[in-house]
Amino acid sequence: MSPPDEDGEFSFGENADADRDITPDVPTAPSVKTFDVDQSGIDNVDQSAIDDVDDETLRAFVVCVIYANAALLLVSLGPLVWFFEGWTQIGAASVVAGLLAGIRTYQTYRAWDQSRDDTDPDDADPDDAVEETVTDAGRPGPEP
Secondary structure, eight states: OOOOOTTSOOOSSSOOHHHHHHSOOOOOOOOOOOSOBOTTSOBOOOOHHHHTSOHHHHHHHHHHHHHHHHHHHHHHHHHHIIIIIOOHHHHHHHHHHHHHHHHHHHHHHHHHHHHHHHHOGGGOOTTTOOOOEEOTTSSEEOOO
């Protein structure tokens, strides 16, 4: 507790002179330059990495991120609203909408993955393909 000042009042929340003398100075953080800015004020950020990404891949990634964030928000918020506020319909609808957003995230990813597999014939290995013929009994068997 601080001693009374000249008026005989105690100062709460204010540092006494003795406290100010022993308090260390606040250090200053060093400045860090993260981007190079040319003289016109435009950032010279290397955009070559983003230019190398296929438009379909970039679109699928952004859509999946948005759906996944919505799914996480709604699935997390739904039970909280239901339990703490007692809004059962809004809470249940939020959970269902979050689950649907999660399903849509998975569907978007699978569609992108399948389209990538369809358009990449270079990755196919001819040794992986196994040819089978149908025998007289109607069962698949080895090729003669």
